[in-house]
Amino acid sequence: MSLLIDYTLHLADTTLILSQRNAEWCGHGPILEQDIAITNISLDLLGQSRNFYQYAASLMGGNATEDSLAYLRKEREFKNLLLTEQPNGDWGQTILRQYLYSQFQYLLYTQLQDHKDEQVAAIATKALKETTYHVRWSGEWVIRLGNGTAESHQRMRKATDELWRYTGELFVPAAYETAAGVDVSSLKDTWSKKVNGIFEEATLPVPSNVYQQTGGKEGKHTEHLGYILTELQYMQRAYPGATW
Amino acid sequence: MVNTGTISSRAVWEILETVTDPEVPVLTITDLGIVRDVKIDGDAIEVIITPTYTGCPAMDMIAMNIKMALIEKGYSSVKITSVLSPAWTTDWMSEAGKEKLKAYGIAPPNPKQQSCRTELFAADEAVQCPHCDSSHTHRISEFGSTACKSLYQCDDCKEPFDYFKCH
Numbered sequence: 489m490s491l492l493i494d495y496t497l498h499l500a501d502t503t504l505i506l507s508q509r510n511a512e513w514c515g516h517g518p519i520l521e522q523d524i525a526i527t528n529i530s531l532d533l534l535g536q537s538r539n540f541y542q543y544a545a546s547l548m549g550g551n552a553t554e555d556s557l558a559y560l561r562k563e564r565e566f567k568n569l570l571l572t573e574q575p576n577g578d579w580g581q582t583i584l585r586q587y588l589y590s591q592f593q594y595l596l597y598t599q600l601q602d603h604k605d606e607q608v609a610a611i612a613t614k615a616l617k618e619t620t621y622h623v624r625w626s627g628e629w630v631i632r633l634g635n636g637t638a639e640s641h642q643r644m645r646k647a648t649d650e651l652w653r654y655t656g657e658l659f660v661p662a663a664y665e666t667a668a669g670v671d672v673s674s675l676k677d678t679w680s681k682k683v684n685g686i687f688e689e690a691t692l693p694v695p696s697n698v699y700q701q702t703g704g705k706e707g708k709h710t711e712h713l714g715y716i717l718t719e720l721q722y723m724q725r726a727y728p729g730a731t732w
Numbered sequence: 733m734v735n736t737g738t739i740s741s742r743a744v745w746e747i748l749e750t751v752t753d754p755e756v757p758v759l760t761i762t763d764l765g766i767v768r769d770v771k772i773d774g775d776a777i778e779v780i781i782t783p784t785y786t787g788c789p790a791m792d793m794i795a796m797n798i799k800m801a802l803i804e805k806g807y808s809s810v811k812i813t814s815v816l817s818p819a820w821t822t823d824w825m826s827e828a829g830k831e832k833l834k835a836y837g838i839a840p841p842n843p844k845q846q847s848c849r850t851e852l853f854a855a856d857e858a859v860q861c862p863h864c865d866s867s868h869t870h871r872i873s874e875f876g877s878t879a880c881k882s883l884y885q886c887d888d889c890k891e892p893f894d895y896f897k898c899h
Contacts, residue, residue, distance in 0.1 A: 524873065535783075535786030606817070611786075613819050614820075618785065624850055628853055686852075
């Protein structure tokens with residue numbers, strides 16, 4: 489049971505942190521329609537994380553709530569993927585981070601639709617519909633920017649350099665994933681094939697032999713997560729128990 | 733107060749038909765197809781609802797409004813349960829709901845099979861302009877003012893409009 493809780497928290501934390509990152513664009517997007525798009529995606533991810541936190545809280549019992557899990561856990565307790573906590577950088581870096589994750593999420597949630605745990609399967613099945621929009625939108629933008637102007641191409645290459653080292657972790661199973669019967673390593677070939685196809689259309693080289701950073705799934709994060717939580721958890725830390 | 737044991741499920745459904753979506757106020761929650769079931773046990777009513785989009789911020793308010801509508805009519809024991817499976821789809825929207833949407837200026841969802849695929853740069857879904865009925869329209873953005881809508885523009889009357897996207 490505690491491994492299922494850990495797995496549910498891993499899914500919740502990953503979607504919450506990426507949601508929070510995308511929300512940083514609210515009011516700052518390059519054009520209005522895309523500002524609305526990235527914040528819509530943020531909202532979808534927030535909804536998914538709430539479903540997972542609510543489920544984790546119900547499994548844990550006691551005083552745990554979706555809010556206590558999101559607002560009162562410390563950095564080392566968060567199990568999100570390192571990729572999702574990376575800074576927004578420019579629009580290109582945000583787009584690439586979204587695409588690399590959404591492509592993975594699409595494959596993972598497709599597998600989770602048949603998960604033996606009914607609630608995990610139900611959350612994934614519902615989220616998959618939204619994820620379909622995210623993969624398409626972010627994939628199109630990777631191509632547009634990679635195969636765009638000399639500057640947008642250069643920026644996408646830089647974004648690739650920044651983010652590629654965090655993609656290996658997606659496919660390295662944590663103990664709680666294995667215990668939950670989820671085989672993330674089996675998704676790697678399809679993910680690589682899809683990503684290679686998009687990169688080719690975007691005229692971007694696919695990096696090889698890049699050192700891969702791991703640890704997020706076990707609570708060992710890059711320095712960025714602490715700053716995200718500082719902002720995200722501010723209200724509950726400053727005014728414990730505040731409701732609105 | 734409503735007498736114990738006399739609650740008819742039809743009366744409850746009739747009340748639910750008056751509760752509207754706070755984001756798209758011309759639609760009732762039954763038009764949207766988000767009420768999945770009503771269970772009555774003695775004087776206790778349980779209304780089973782399902783969210784449209786996972787992150788739809790209107791859901792908490794809808795649950796509250798259902799409760800208020802039933803309490804106003806004298807039903808005091810009301811429980812709202814949210815279920816995720818089977819996942820909501822625009823195919824559950826009633827025909828009456830689709831007509832109301834169009835009259836309100838929002839293009840109603842096309843049948844689901846026309847979209848919801850992962851191909852990139854696919855041709856825009858053919859969406860009819862709710863103002864002039866032209867099919868000569870183009871998509872401005874797949875994401876609109878709420879999670880359930882995308883933004884289109886009519887090439888004939890030039891009006892921009894929301895499209896309740898397939899889900």
